[in-house]
Amino acid sequence: MSETDEKVSKALARFDRVMTVIDEREGPVAMQARRERQRSLRRYGRATRNAVFALLISSIAVILIGLVTPIGLFGFLGAVMLAVAIAGLLFFWGSREETALPTVPKDVPNGEMVQRFDSYLYRSRRALPAPAQTVIDAITAELGTLKQTLERTDTLDPDAQDARRLMSVHLPGLIDRYANVPPAFRREVDAEGKTVDQRLVESLQASRVALGEVSERLAKRDMDAFETQGRFIESKYGQADDGAEVTKP
Incomplete structure (x- = not known):
């Protein structure tokens, strides 16, 4: 490699690092980080609420028992320790991260x-090469629409099942298997002339297309339902409005 080519490569590498920082501060990654923080806050909020509720119930139970029969100092301390332990377990259990499961x-x-x-995807993104991160960002940018359509769809719907398998099994399995490949072997070319990095990007892009197709089909159902409802209203009430006589003053 000539000196000029080496300078160009270094300049491009610096540019990639700068753009990565910008994306992480202002781009799709920043939006992912905000969504992740909001999910964490909701998770910790639910865990805290359950822990406080457990402490309240335990305190009421101790008071009621104390009114019926004396429990003594040691009994009171034991009840307090038990209540704290239960609240701690509820908080720990409720604050655990919810991850994509290996089965649907x-x-x-x-x-x-x-x-x-x-x-x-947010937690796995940093371990992927830059081209794969770009596709990940494109996938996450479209998840809002997918979530909106899937929330109105039955879990057993075939399109919903396809999306769930892709999100919980196939795509996480792809990323996890990529992580198992030693970095030194990821640039080796396979029998089809593709490296591990290239195959990862192509598979992620195929996943993005598949999720986009599911989202489009579900949205098309909503559009068709809206159109059918509109035509029904027009056919039932439109003629009466058109044929109504206008009363002159």
Whole structure:
């Protein structure tokens, strides 16, 4: 490599680093970070509420028992320690991060599945090469529309099932298997002339297209339902309005 080419490569590398910082502060990554913070705040809020509720119930139970029979100082201290332990367990259990599961859970609503998937992509993004991060950002930018349509769709709907499998099984499996490949082997070319990084980007792009198609089909259903409702109203009430006589003063 000539000196000029080396300077150009270094300049491009610096440019990529600068653009990465800008994206993380103001671009799609910043939006992902805000959504992740909001999810964390809601999670910790629910955990705190449950812990406080457990302490309140335990305190009321101790008071009621004390009114019936004396429990003594040691009994009171034991009840306090038990209540604190229960509250701590509830807080710890409720504040755990919800991750995309290796199987499609039947009890998780579609909207929550999208949130878990968004959180998984946010945590996995930094471990991926720059071209893959770009596709990840494009996927997350479209999750808002997908969530809006999936929330109104039954979990057993075929389109919803396709999206859930892709978000909870196939795409996380792809990223996890990529992470298992040693970095030194990710640039080696396979039998089809593609590196591990290139195949990752192409698979992520295919996933983005598939999710986009599901979102489009679901949105088309809503559009068709709206059109049908509009035509029904026009056919039932439009003629009466058109044929009504205008009374002159």
